[in-house]
Every structure is written in C-alpha cells, then in structure tokens.
Amino acid sequence: MNVAVLVQQLINGLAMGCIYSLVALGYTFIWNAVGIVNLAQGDFVTMAAFLYAATLSNKLGFGFGLSLLGVAAFMSVFGMGAERVVYSPLKDAHPRAVMLSTMALGIFLSNLYIIVWGPYPVTTAGPFGQGVIHFGEVSILKQNLFVIVITGILLILQWLFFRRTTLGKTMRAVAQDREAATLMGIETHRTIAITFANSSILAGIAGILLAPLFMVSVDLGMVGSKGFASCVIGGFGSIIGATVGGILLGTIEIFVASFLSSRYKDAIVFLILIFFLLVRPQGILGKKAGESL
Amino acid sequence: MTEARKRELERTVSIIVFVLLTLAPIFVRSQYPFFVLCLAVINGIAVMGLNFIFGFAGQLHMGVAAFLGIGSYAFSLAAVKYGWNWWAAAILSIIVVGIFSLFLGFPTLRLKRYYLAIMTIGFQEITRSVLMNWSSFTGGVFGIQNIPRPSLFGLQFTDNRLFYYLALILSILLYLLAIRIERSRFGRALRAVRDDELAAEAMGMNSTFLKVFAFIWCGAYSAVAGTLYASFQQYVSPELYTSAYSFSFVSMLVFGGIGSVPGAVLGATALTVLMELLRFMKQWYLVIYAAAIIVIIVYEPYGLMGILTRMRTKRLAAAELSEGARDASL
C-alpha cells in the first residue's frame, strides 16, 4: 500500500463525508427545532439528484450554477410544503405519528420518482466530467475536490446565517426552547417551516454534488441512512457532531470499500453504527447525560 | 368505551375475519386468487408481529421484510441444504430471527430515542445485499429452490388448499397468543412504556427489557410468516424481501388499527387483497398507499378499528338514549 493511494482515498473519503455531513445537518436542524427525525431526508437527496441530472442538466442543458440555484429554490419551496403536509397537522400528536408520516412521504416520493424519471438509473457528467488533477503521484477527481470546497463554503454560510442574521438567531431560539420563543412573540410556525426549507436545501445540494459521482436512482436514498448514522456517531443533535460524524463515516466507508470489501461496505458501516450505539450512544461529541427524556 | 365493550368488539371483528378466511377457499376456484388468499394469512401473521413492537411498544419498525427474509432463508437453508425436518427447520428459523432481533434490538431500544425506525431501514438494505452477495451460502440472486412442504401425522401439505388451512390454523393460534400477551401484565407494562417511558420506569418497569421483549416477539412472528412464505412458494430469492414489502406491513397495521391485534389481521387481509387488485397500477399503488397513510394518521390514527369503535360507541349511546326515552315514557 503506497502513500499516494492512501492520500487519494482519503480525499475521496472526505468528499463522501462532506455529502453525509450535509444530510446529517439536515436531520440535526429539524431534530433540534421539533424533536423528530425526518425519515424522508434521503429521498429529498434523491429528488434533487434526479432533478439536476435528468431534468436540468441532461434535458434542459443548464449549467451547474444555474442548476444549483434552481434546485435550491425548488427544494426550499418543497421543504416548506412537506412541513405543511407531514409535520404541521401532527405537531400536537406523538412524535411517532410524525415519524410515520415522514416515512410515508419518503415512500411516496421514491415511487413517484420512478413514475416521473423512469426506472433506469440516470448519469450526468457534472461540471468536471471525469476530470482529474495530479499532485505528483496522487490523482484526484476534480468533482471530489469540488464537493469538499462547496461543502466548506456552505458550512461557513450556515454558520454566518445562524450567528449573524436575525432569522438565524430566531431559529436558534426556537430550537433551544420552543415555548419560551412563543412567549417572546416569535412565530414558531414560520421558523419551523424555514427550518424544513433549510434542511431540504442542504439535502438538495448534497444531491446535486452526488449526482455526477454515482448513477442516480432511487437507491441513492440510502444516503439518508448514512446521514443518520453520521448524526449518531458525531452526537445526535450536535451541529459540529453531525459535520464531524459525516466526514468520519465517509472516510471510514471509502477505506473499508477499498481495503476490505466493497460488497459488504454498507454492512460493515452498519456494524460500526451498532458498535457506537452500544459503547458510546451519545456519540463522539455528545454529552454523557445527553439523553433527553 | 369500557374495556369489556372493547373486548367484545375485538372478538366480533376477529371472528368475522377468521370465518371469512375459513370460508373463502370455497368460492375460489383458480390458482391465482388462492395464492392471494394464502398471502393474506401469512401477511396477517407478520403484521401481528409488527403490532408487538409498533402497536404495543410504540417503536416504528421499517424492516419486517428483512426479518421475514432471514426467517425464510434460515428455514430454507436448513430444510434444503442440510435436509432438516420441516418442523425442526421452522423452529431454527424462529431462533435465528430471535437472535438477530436481539442483536439489532438491544443496542437500539435501550436508548430512549426513536432510533429503531431508521436502524431497521438500514438493516433492511443490508440484509438484502448480504442475501444477494453471499452467493456461496444463500444462492445469490437465484435464491433457493425446491423448498419442501410440511407433513404432520402422516398428512402431506403438498396440496395448496391443505397448506392454506395449516397457515390459517397457525394464524388463529398466534392471534390468541397475541391477545393473551396483550392482556397479561407484560402487555400492560408495554403499554405503560409506550404511553410514558419515564413514568413506566418510575413504576419499576425495565423499559429496555420490555421493548426488546416486544421486538423478539415481533421477530418470532416474522420468522413463522417467513417460513410459511418460503414453504408455500417453495422458492425464495432476495428480491422478495424489499423495503416496499416492509412498508406494506406498516400500511396494513396503520390501515387496520395500530395497537389492535384484530386490526392487524383485518388490515393485512384487506390490504393484501386490495394490493393485488391494484397491481396493474404498478408504482402508483405504493404512491397511493403512502398518501393514504398520511391521511389516515392525521384523520383516523386508529384506522379501521378506530372507525368501528366510534360507530359502536355511537350506536350504544343511541340505544341508551332510546332506552332512557322508553323509561321516561313509562
């Protein structure tokens, strides 16, 4: 095993991990705002990937920048709509009712994709095609570097949004204590809708970054489970945890796939997740007594 | 509605469903509808299993088909590859699925959060890919053929009709068992955990034990359903145990009534038939199912059993009212 291969796989792993981080952040924001896990998150990723690959890029010939804007706009509206349908009517019901409805939404969507975009996987070149950059012996897919850069920029934007803007601060207030926020005159419903929109945009961007790297099919929904696993590994509910967990999981996965077994990589990643639940259920960055009742 | 009235309604519903299932073969002549009928009974067993963990313990389980699949494969491999006796293979299947349930259930369910849903989604995909890829053991995409039918007291269940009645009898026995568990102290404790886990623990209940207990029952029922499924079709392949199948089980329970054993059987029977009638719609039927789930969960969280309970309450209230009026007129 030489160093070049190691570095190469590390970059690939980081890129994969960035995508998981984006999905994981989507879970985290919704979890913090309303205390539920959106089981359709993975199918949101698939939707954006299809929308970008099959429609915007392959059919309409949009460039990457325009597609990005288009997908983000669509996902924000879609996210708010989803909140209306699967969360809002059930906000006083038990969380398990909401989980059930988000799960049903996921099934609804993934079967709808097959109707809209057909049963066959779609491929798209993306902005860089199969372009490769060489650093000495190390050759890296441009798309992978691009994923890392875009995710980096996105994380900074998210941070600025939550720290510097009034809307972002309001959303943090709602996430910390919904009742108190209501008493302070914050329209919690609106902020919850925007939280769903924000999580959907993150899932959407994960989808379009992923599309050129994989064949786009409903099986991409698996990214949802990986994003969730990232949350658990990093520490559920922790924003930094979601990011770190995602990057860690992506890296582990790529290493397992290239040095152990590509067939059973999902099974091995799942075993790691079970191990975490057993040994450190609060995740890497979670607090010891972090289990809320 | 009081406990006694609820039990009375449950008894009525279950008797009607089981009588209909007993009589149904008389009206069915050709092979295909018969196949559907058998599937309805087998699905009923799996949905009763799901009801343990989702209905009684309140934990959404999205991977019943995976456990069904493990049950099918454990049984089929033992019976075909190693030539085990049918019943011994069936028992092995229950044990194997029970171990898998423990393996997945313990780490997940000891936490107070609702992690089971997504853990089972992941487990579902992994089970399918392992069944597919481990060709040397599982037969890969080709699956396993020539799975035997059982024999009992010299009776050979090679005839589909006979096999159907065997499945139905098992289903009735498992129904009675589920009702017994529901009404036992374990059933009450499970409901307490579902309703308020913290309060249940403060009453001395070990919530982790109870949830894992429910999950293992779910596994055992799935194993029986998986065994019957494999033996009925005499063939298994990984493609049978999809996440769509898992989702169908959840739909059946939601449709029939979450938390109700007769609701589970009712929902499974009704939706299995409906699913076959809607088969020509291809993908659309799942789209419609999913949309229906959202509507049901918002407007009628207890499904058909909820509607029946409400109708019964209304009628009883009306009867009392008219009785009152008669008393007044006297």
Place this chain on the structure above:
Amino acid sequence: MGTILEVSRVSKNFEGVQALTNLDLSVSEGEIRAIIGPNGSGKTTLINVITGIFPPSSGRIIFNGEDVTNFPAHHRVRRGMARTFQNLRLFPTMSVIEHILAAQYIHAKVGLFGTILPSKEGSLEEAQMYERAMEILSFVDLADRAAMPAVSLPYGQRRVLEIARALAADPKIVFLDEPAAGLSADEINSLEKLLRRIQERGITICLVEHRMMLVMSVAEKITVLNYGEKIAEGPPEKIKDDPEVIEAYLGRELASELDKSGE
C-alpha cells in the same frame, strides 16, 4: 425507628450548572418529611437523583441499608421506592384501574409462560391483582371511577390517581412531587387526610411541596433547600421562625404563606 433513607454528600451538576451541592438527608422510617425551598432550589432534582431518573455527580444514596447509588430506577422501585410527578404523567391510553394493575407488574410472581398460556396460577394472580387494585382505589376513594379513562378524570382526581399508582407498587417510601399543586382548599384537606392514612399503613412519605398550609400541618420534619444546598432542617415550628429560611424566600413568599397557614 430506624433510618430508611440516607443521602450523603450528593451533588448534581448539569452541564456546568450546579443543581445540588453536597447534600445530606436522612429520613426515618414512617415519618412524613417535607422538602421545601424556592423555585429552582433543587427539590425535584433531589427526588430524581434519589429515585434514579439520573445518577448523582457524586455522593451516595443508602436505602434500607443498601447502597442504591448506581441502581437503575426500576431496581429501586423493586426495593420499595415509588414516586409521583410534578407535572402529571398518567398513561393516556389507560383506564383508572389499568393504571393500578400496570403498577403491580413488578410484584407479580408467575412467569412468562404461566401468564401467557392459560394456567391456574396465572388467572389466580390476575384475579388477586384486580382485587388489590380495587382495594387501593377504594383506599383513595376512586373505586367508582375504575373503568373510566384516566384522562377524563377531573384534575384533582388525576393527582390522587398518581398517588394511588405509586401505592400500587407497594412502596416502603413514596416521594410526592407537589401533590397539592393546582388543588382547591377542600381537595388539599382531603389530601392531608390521605397522607395521614398512607402513613398509618407504615409507608414513609417524602413530600416536595409549595403549599405551606399543607406542609406545616402534615410534616413532622422539614428540610429546606436553597440553590441546591440544605439551609435548614427541623420541625415546622422551628422552620417557621428560621431567619435564613425567610431570607431564602426573599421574605415574601414564605411569610405570606405562613400567614395563611396561621389562619
């Protein structure tokens, strides 16, 4: 009378917030103890730590001569601790009697097979549980409500049902977290009588309460907490005049409550 509960040097720290500091508490068998203190003084935290909802950061809890500090909540209940909650936590899908039946779960002897398969012992035990449930409900005067859904009870009776549910676990000690909250004066009177009758059954009571009227008349000894520390302990008459206690309540809350209880 021996000591049933011995809490020694217990501290609890929540993410940097010190909720309890080196707290000692010793409760004798059969007494009615009240724990009072201003809001946020750590009363509920103390109950949560003693009953095992969460572990203490440091310190030990000895119950009935046994160190239970690291026992999970359900083990402590089996050894004779029961409790109620400040915000009612009844089971929303259960009837009144089902609450009491469910709470007897831990003391059932017949195993899984005896319970699930038809058996003589199983049905006998079930009948005994039912009988005992009715006995407990009559004890708290809820027998006529047995078949009703618990959520349909008026508020005061729901509070009583929580106490009944705790009694069904057959405790040696019960922790009552503000049982009088939201009750009318009449209801508090009958609650007081109920507490005395529970004491007559030989059950130790640990009462966290804001309503001084009740505390002063029913408690034999009062422990006062402030900012997670014990600032006073003694019989009601002594606590009434303790300057530090009055200070802790900012001179107002307690004084006005004391006036009321003096009426």
